[in-house]
Every structure is written in structure tokens, then in C-alpha cells.
Amino acid sequence: MDRVNVNCILQLYYHPPSKSAPTILEHVNAFARHSCFKVWNVNTAFGFPTGLNNVRFSVLLLHYSLFGLPIGLNKRFLSFIKANGDCYKIVFLQDEHRYWPERSEFINSNGIDCVYTLLEPPYFRDTYGKHTRVSKLIYNLPGYVSKDLLGMAQNFTKPDSERTVDVGYRGRKLPYYMGRGSQEKHLIGVEFKKRAMEVGLRVDIETEEAKRIYGDSWFKFLANCKSVLGVEAGVSVFDIDNVVRPQYAKLVKGHPDLSFPDCPFEEVYEAILAPYEEKIFYRTISPRHFEAAAFRVCQILFEGKYSGVLKPMVHYIPLKKDFSNFGNVVDMFRNASLRQTLTENAYQDLIASGRYSYEGFVQGFDGELLSRGLSSALSRTEAEMMDHLMDKGKFRRFLLTLLAIAREKRFPGRDALKPVLKPLLDHFGIW
Numbered sequence: 466m467d468r469v470n471v472n473c474i475l476q477l478y479y480h481p482p483s484k485s486a487p488t489i490l491e492h493v494n495a496f497a498r499h500s501c502f503k504v505w506n507v508n509t510a511f512g513f514p515t516g517l518n519n520v521r522f523s524v525l526l527l528h529y530s531l532f533g534l535p536i537g538l539n540k541r542f543l544s545f546i547k548a549n550g551d552c553y554k555i556v557f558l559q560d561e562h563r564y565w566p567e568r569s570e571f572i573n574s575n576g577i578d579c580v581y582t583l584l585e586p587p588y589f590r591d592t593y594g595k596h597t598r599v600s601k602l603i604y605n606l607p608g609y610v611s612k613d614l615l616g617m618a619q620n621f622t623k624p625d626s627e628r629t630v631d632v633g634y635r636g637r638k639l640p641y642y643m644g645r646g647s648q649e650k651h652l653i654g655v656e657f658k659k660r661a662m663e664v665g666l667r668v669d670i671e672t673e674e675a676k677r678i679y680g681d682s683w684f685k686f687l688a689n690c691k692s693v694l695g696v697e698a699g700v701s702v703f704d705i706d707n708v709v710r711p712q713y714a715k716l717v718k719g720h721p722d723l724s725f726p727d728c729p730f731e732e733v734y735e736a737i738l739a740p741y742e743e744k745i746f747y748r749t750i751s752p753r754h755f756e757a758a759a760f761r762v763c764q765i766l767f768e769g770k771y772s773g774v775l776k777p778m779v780h781y782i783p784l785k786k787d788f789s790n791f792g793n794v795v796d797m798f799r800n801a802s803l804r805q806t807l808t809e810n811a812y813q814d815l816i817a818s819g820r821y822s823y824e825g826f827v828q829g830f831d832g833e834l835l836s837r838g839l840s841s842a843l844s845r846t847e848a849e850m851m852d853h854l855m856d857k858g859k860f861r862r863f864l865l866t867l868l869a870i871a872r873e874k875r876f877p878g879r880d881a882l883k884p885v886l887k888p889l890l891d892h893f894g895i896w
Contacts, residue, residue: 468521471847472840473503475517478528479537481510487680488752489530491611491823492557496526498612499827502834502841503848505855513541516854522552523839527577529557534564536571546575553839557581559607561592562643562703562747563710569596579833581605583699588745592705603833606772607698608752609823610759610816617681618759621688625761625801632661632765632798633690635683636672639700641733642713644742646701648730649767649786653694657765657784660791666798670694687756692763692798695754695781697771702738703745712737750774755821758811763804765794774821780811 478493497504502524507514509531525546531537538546546554554577558568561583572580572593579601584592589602636654639647654672661668669690671677678686687693702709716736734742750772757764764781777783782797784790797803815821835841 468519469847469850470521470523471851472523472843473505473851474500474524474526475520475522476504476506476526476528477509477531477538477542478506479509479530479533487613487683488608491613491752492608493528493530495609495611495823495827496830499824500841501831502839503843503851505851507855509537509539509542513539513545514855516856517545519854520851521549524834525549525552525554527554527556529559532556532558532568532571533560534567536567543575550576553578553834553837555579555581557605559583562700563707565596565705565707572597572599579603583607583747583749585746592703592745596705601833605826606774606821607749608755609826610755610821611823614756614759615816617684618688618761621684622760623688625691625804628689628691629667630669630690631667632657632670632692632694633668633686633762634670634672634694635677635686636694636696637674637677638672640713641730642702642704642710642738643700644702644738645730645734646697646699646743646748649696652786653696653767653784656788657694657791660788661795664795666795684756684760687760687762690762691804692765692782693753693757694784695751695757695764695766697748697767697769698751698753699748701743701748702741703747704741705745709737709741755815758808758815761808761812763798763808764811765798774815775811778807780807780814782807 474496476493476496478489480489480493493506497506504526507517527546554575556572556577556579558580561568571577577597577599580593580597580599581603582589582593582605584602584604586602586604593599593602634654634657636650638651641648651672654670658668658670661670669686704710713733716733748769754764754766754771754775758780764775765784766775766777766781767786768777768783775781782794784794819825831841
């Protein structure tokens, strides 16, 4: 069968059957929900749909979830991408501070036309401009406000007086090679918790991976907090030349006592990181800040830019990174009237305004495609044909999905099945 040309978008994304933050699927689903183009989504974690070989899409969208590295694309998907050399290829990227050789090679070898990046425009030239041949770069935020989030906020939000946690937070430790900024996620939790206990605040603050919360449980947790801690997303060491991480690995190998997280950060900073700290700015507002605004939770944040979206004493209580104003922060938190003013400002400016909605973001995305002369016109016959082609091999993919889920679970006899399951999953590209 000859390939059929259709005016639509194919979005490839990677989402294995395990717990993850809801923000990934919110981002994936936003295009099908809001685009004027017809969008078909394919989760590469469950194998290659055979019907793809019969279609030539006008737009190929590669989601950031594919690029956690190793890249979530098996040989069949990579061959498919190369075979569609005449379509418009878009890549969304996050965590761009590492693995530049691999990312650049992918962009150049696959003829990527457009990259949506978290890097701000002043840094385009020294990053993508120097290392890739991509012709279009577009700055965007890591996440926006979805209708799902608004629904969750409507279902779970309760009055401030009924919330039992004064200050809540879930963070994590990140490797030292990401720089001083990456340590803030852990620092704010540990140091604030220690001080808060001394002044009688009721806190639920954890920074261990095992204490992270997912799904509806996260939103219920958020709804029960009067305030939450926060920092800018991102890192302060952008390893554009791919030297910091290898140097860190070499240092740790030669000195086991320096291994993360047991050694003092300053020792690694002075030995490796200092020349690279803040050379390329890679900090941004996080989807967590939109969630807090939607749930009308007061935000206590380290001082920062927050992509120009959040302003101190307008949307949040600013906390100095040396905690020198901790006492003032506590006093401001205990002022219920101030908390209400800040949460209402954040709700109106970030949520009610619609300025940061996925619907608005996708309208801008569509505008970029339409400005290139791409058409969103798709007849009913073409849509029905596409549905038929995308259904091909659906039962096989369903079985492979069950196998992939089984691989993630612990059950009696699992080890005995490993010799059978592994080559089967490898054959179909299920990781």
C-alpha cells in the first residue's frame, strides 16, 4: 500500500506503566484537546503501530518524555522518523542541561525543523545555534494550566480554616554536578523544616524520593496545606560541552568519600563546578506553582525570576536563600489576611486570566504551523481512514502493554518468566 498524505499531527511520547507526575500526560493530551489540527497520539512504550507505515503525516511532534535518555524510541520508530523526511518535525525538550552530544546528534541526523525549549532567547545562539542545524527555536514553559487541574482544584480545594498543615512540601535530592541551584530543592525543605519545628508550625515536609506523592493523593495533600514551599525549576550548571558530569564521575570514582549525597557540596563545587555555575541561565517557573495557585495555597518561595510570572509580595512570600528573613516569613504566613491576598492574586493572574492555559498555548502552537502554510483541513473520509490505520495491530499492542505492566510489577514466579519476557519485550521495543 502506498503511503497516504494527510494534514494531521502525529505525536510520539513515552509513558511507561508506572507512577509519574500528572503533568506529563496533561502536556501530551493538550494538543489533541485544543489544536485545530487533528492529532493522533502514540505511546512508544507499547510498541510500534503497524499502520504508521501507511501514512505520511504533515507534522511529526516528538514529546519531551522521549528524551530522558536513553531515548524512548526503538529502531522501528527511528526508521519511521527518518523515512518521513518531508514532514515538519517538532521536538519539545526539557532537562536540556545534560546529554548535549546525544540530543544534538538526534536533532541533526533526523532533520528536526523546530525545537520548543526552556532556554530563554538570549541563550539560543550559544546552545542550539552552535551545536545544531535547527532553523526554529521557540521559548516555552515546562507546563501550563489544564482543564484537568481546574477540575481537581474544584473537587478538592477546601477553606483555609479546614486545612490541617501549615506548610507542606515534597522535594528531592539531585546530583551535585547540576550545580548549586539544583541543591535548593533539598535545602529549602531540610532547613525550613528544622526551623519551623522550633516555632510551632505544623509541617509536612519531606525531601526523600520514597516520600513523593502521585496522582489524586498529591492533589489531596496540596488541598490540605495552608502554604507550600517552592523553588525555581531547573539547574545552575548547564553542561553544554559535556565535561562537568564526566569530571564528577571521575572525581567520585577516585574518592569514594565524595560520593553523593554524603560529602559536603562545597568540596565538589570548588573542585569542579565553580567555572560553570550560572554561565547559561536555566531556571524557570514550575507546574507546581500553577497547581498551588489553582488550589489557592499560599506559596513561600526562594527569591528568583520564576520566568517573570510570579512576583514577590504580589503572588508569594519571598524567602532568602540564607534564611536570614525566616522570622519575617513566619510572621507573614501567620497573617491570614495577607495569605488570602497573595493566593487571590496568584489565582486571578495565573489561573482565572487564562494567560497560562494549555488552550492558549496550543493556539499559539497552531499559529506557528499555520504561518508556515500548513493546513489543518482533514475530510471525514481521511479521518476514518486514519482511525482504521491507527487501529491496526491494536490487539497485539494491548498484549504487549500487559507484558510491559507485568514487567513493572512484583508477583510470584516473576523471576522464572524473565528469560521469556525479556527477549520478547526487547524484540518489540518495550523497555
